[in-house]
Amino acid sequence: MTSPSGPRLFPESGRELRAHDRGVLPFEHLRELVREGVLAAEDGIDEAQLQPASIDLRLGSYALQVRASFLPGRGTTVLEAVEDLLIQRIDLECGAVLQKGAVYIIPLLETLDLSANPGLLAKANPKSTTGRLDVFARLISDRADQFDVIERGYVGPLFAEVSPKTFNVRAKTGTRLNQLRFVRGRSVSSHASRKAAEDEALVFDENGEPMKATIDSGIWFSVDLSGRSGDATIGWKARTETPVIDLDRIGYYDPGDFWEAVRPSRQLILTPDAFYILGSKERVRVPPTYAAEMLPYDQAMGEFRVHYAGFFDPGFGYGTGELQGTRAILEVRSHEIPYALKDGQRIGRLMYERMLAVPERLYGVNAGSSYQDQGLGLSKQFRR
Structure with missing residues (x-):
């Protein structure tokens, strides 16, 4: 965060963080994971998806409306578990309305391969805008018995379970509802x-x-x-x-x-x-x-x-x-x-x-943050 001749970006922190072997991966490490193909997509991953300590995930080309929320469990993939619950398949390429009260399983554009990084786990949460619209969005992976947590060593596709609670919303391929954070070791305490x-x-x-x-x-x-x-x-x-x-x-x-x-x-x-x-x-x-x-x-x-x-x-x-x-x-x-x-x-x-290290990109400075100096902020779809 500093250069030999330049001032400290956040001087009130009083120090720089030394590198650690445990903690949340910062922006520059996330960029390296993308380069290594740990998180990948057929059309590539835009650097704009990378946040200071997380990566935005994008909805894929279709949604599967199902009768109920579920977890696939240890012996089943998500698409296998969907078969008994499927109501209809919805094309998202040109956009479609997701009805409030309905439940959708949506394959994401991104896939994950943690096989070469046994020390990494990943966890997900909805983005701020998603929460402020009361859209319930959780990440699911194959053979998972919990939402929003990707276990160490996972290799496979990623899915979002999406259920609007208050508003009908129009989404399309590429819409970002979830974000993924990577953690090395145990850092939450x-x-x-x-x-x-x-x-x-x-x-x-x-x-x-x-x-x-x-x-x-x-x-x-x-x-x-x-x-x-x-x-x-x-x-x-x-x-x-x-x-x-x-x-x-x-x-x-x-x-x-x-x-x-x-x-x-x-x-x-x-x-x-x-x-x-x-x-x-x-x-x-x-x-x-x-x-x-x-x-x-x-x-x-x-x-x-x-x-x-x-x-x-x-x-x-x-x-x-x-x-x-x-x-x-x-x-x-x-x-x-x-x-x-x-x-x-x-x-x-x-x-x-x-953090493993101070990120090169920080919230509100150079990350395109929408809610840094917010008052009582509604989601960014509404006029201020």
């Missing part, structure tokens, strides 16, 4: 989160003042329902009957056609099965030496779930002094009964992971 908080400030208040991080199996943050003085809107609730959202149209749609504003209050009663976009009170950041992942909300603490797009890249909410953290955007859905969510209630946590 409470110790890494604690060490990150010891190294420097990770959490800030609404005025950019450092706050003491609440550390308990990750860095916790709370929901903001009161807003800052003068705020007229502290969140959004999705409307039930809306037009189709074309995922390729950026900055196109009027938010009012799809969302109702949520006004400031001390508590918000979540309507069963409704989808909300809310923000954290705290502003959080991820130093260049770490990546982070938002973990699922513990349902024992409330009758709702946070639909999360879990990867936070190195550099999120970070800067050279001008940016002191970025709000986490929370995609919230209640369960079968109404739930009273209170202002300041703890609702999410970030688990930090050590």
Whole structure:
């Protein structure tokens, strides 16, 4: 990240990260994996798919609508398991509408070969835009007994299970809904989160003042329902009957056609099965030496779930002094009964992971990031 004659890009980090033998692979290592054919596609992989600590995956040429979600299990491929559940095959080459409430299995353009890299495993999460549209997207591999985790040594195709929950969406070949992160060794632990908080400030208040991080199996943050003085809107609730959202149209749609504003209050009663976009009170950041992942909300603490797009890249909410953290955007859905969510209630946590090295490309600087200095940001398909 530095040159002999040039300044440090992030001087407030105070040091450069030495190379490690365990951790999340950064941008330059991901580029090398592509060159080696570890992640490959017939038409090649565009460098724009490479993020600071992950690679975007693309939908293939068709979708298989199925009757139910499933895992293939140890002895079965995904396409073999689909046979008993298939409803119809849908061509995606020219685009097609994926209906809310339906379940689709979509082969991806990318394939994976970890045979020559026995120390690597891969894990997936939906992209931020996917989560903010309440599109449930999980990665599946052949003979898998869990979603979103690719075991060491895997060789084979990749599939996305896609199920829009709130909006009908139009997707096509090449649409990016998931992202893949590669990890060497075991890097996720409470110790890494604690060490990150010891190294420097990770959490800030609404005025950019450092706050003491609440550390308990990750860095916790709370929901903001009161807003800052003068705020007229502290969140959004999705409307039930809306037009189709074309995922390729950026900055196109009027938010009012799809969302109702949520006004400031001390508590918000979540309507069963409704989808909300809310923000954290705290502003959080991820130093260049770490990546982070938002973990699922513990349902024992409330009758709702946070639909999360879990990867936070190195550099999120970070800067050279001008940016002191970025709000986490929370995609919230209640369960079968109404739930009273209170202002300041703890609702999410970030688990930090050590990077193998500081990435050459950082979130918000040179990665084409869409949500670096976000307020209460809807997905990029909506006009600001």
